[in-house]
Amino acid sequence: xxxxxxxxxxxxxxxxxxxxxxxxxxxxxxxxxxxxxxxxxxxxxxxxxxxxxxxxxxxxxxxxxxxxxxxxxxxxxxxxxxxxxxxxxxxxxxxxxxxxxxxxxxxxxxxxxxxxxxxxxxxxxxxxxxxxxxxxxxxxxxxxxxxxxxx
Amino acid sequence: xxxxxxxxxxxxxxxxxxxxxxxxxxxxxxxxxxxxxxxxxxxxxxxxxxxxxxxxxxxxxxxxxxxxxxxxxxxxxxxxxxxxxxxxxxxxxxxxxxxxxxxxxxxxxxxxxxxxxxxxxxxxxxxxxxxxxxxxxxxxxxxxxxxxxxxxxxxxxxxxxxxxxxxxxxxxxxxxxxxxxxxxxxxxxxxxxxxxxxxxxxxxxxxxxxxxxxxxxxxxxxxxxxxxxxxxxxxxxxxxxxxxxxxx
Numbered sequence: 568x569x570x571x572x573x574x575x576x577x578x579x580x581x582x583x584x585x586x587x588x589x590x591x592x593x594x595x596x597x598x599x600x601x602x603x604x605x606x607x608x609x610x611x612x613x614x615x616x617x618x619x620x621x622x623x624x625x626x627x628x629x630x631x632x633x634x635x636x637x638x639x640x641x642x643x644x645x646x647x648x649x650x651x652x653x654x655x656x657x658x659x660x661x662x663x664x665x666x667x668x669x670x671x672x673x674x675x676x677x678x679x680x681x682x683x684x685x686x687x688x689x690x691x692x693x694x695x696x697x698x699x700x701x702x703x704x705x706x707x708x709x710x711x712x713x714x715x716x717x718x
Numbered sequence: 719x720x721x722x723x724x725x726x727x728x729x730x731x732x733x734x735x736x737x738x739x740x741x742x743x744x745x746x747x748x749x750x751x752x753x754x755x756x757x758x759x760x761x762x763x764x765x766x767x768x769x770x771x772x773x774x775x776x777x778x779x780x781x782x783x784x785x786x787x788x789x790x791x792x793x794x795x796x797x798x799x800x801x802x803x804x805x806x807x808x809x810x811x812x813x814x815x816x817x818x819x820x821x822x823x824x825x826x827x828x829x830x831x832x833x834x835x836x837x838x839x840x841x842x843x844x845x846x847x848x849x850x851x852x853x854x855x856x857x858x859x860x861x862x863x864x865x866x867x868x869x870x871x872x873x874x875x876x877x878x879x880x881x882x883x884x885x886x887x888x889x890x891x892x893x894x895x896x897x898x899x900x901x902x903x904x905x906x907x908x909x910x911x912x913x914x915x916x917x918x919x920x921x922x923x924x925x926x927x928x929x930x931x932x933x934x935x936x937x938x939x940x941x942x943x944x945x946x947x948x949x950x951x952x953x954x955x956x957x958x959x960x961x962x963x964x965x966x
Binding site: 632633636637639640641642645648649650652653654655656657658660 | 761762763765766767862912920922923924925932934935936937938939944946947948949951952956
């Protein structure tokens, strides 16, 4: 069991950090039929390589106004994406690589946010510890060491 | 409207060319399978263009239509406060709402074309996919792929950025692609500026209808059957119009 502990710890850290990073990048925390919900899947039209939901420049806000007008008119999220594609083509759509670079830009555009990164690290550490303890408990109860003692 | 504006409009109307479209059958829309085939090779999802279905034929009486989109110079003959850079006088007027486009055409003694009229003027008797035929040719329309220097147009182009000098965007002089004319000789039916037409994209939602694609649009949106719905109350630098008139 002793040899398993570092592996469990690394596994817990990877699961937690990847899940939380992926959630930040890909999860749409707003209702789909809302300005932010629709903006989650569109590119910012300004020079910065951002996801539209994170863009607060005037050109980005204009697109959000367009989205708001269409939502008020009863157009659904998919219809709005179609509207933007018809008008602007690929320039309006996000590729996975654009989403990654846009989110990275969002995090680092004002310099490296040390305080936020420390908080993020602490949250990852807490969740990693919780997952590690759960996995360790399960491993001790059901793992090969316990089976061995039973013989 | 002042008497001076009326006189100017009359002169401009004489100067602006109209094309008489004979009575006949308009091919309107496209079937889903046809749309899917036409979109092969593009990133467009066929269901984004599903509003073009079904393909149908509609009898259309004779009418006349402007050979080109209404230009900035012509628009100013009626809307005296309309400002634009001097070098864009022969570019299509943009930044007009549906109501403003309709009012201009009525002041010019015409009206906005109906969708079936617009498609007949664009697609000809055979119902072409594009005004010039059935195959896409990027040289024949002012669109995103032909803009040239697209990156510098991005700010203040994809969005309005009205504070920018580029607010009017990247249109080109009307009629700059004569080889892209429709079978009836109507110009710029694909690209340059989306054109308001009379009618609705979705009447229940109050969505007005635009046709033809623009200088920002992808190739997939330059097909004559494409329909774009917009509430019609905001001004955009890729929305313009042309007028239709009763049979001469």
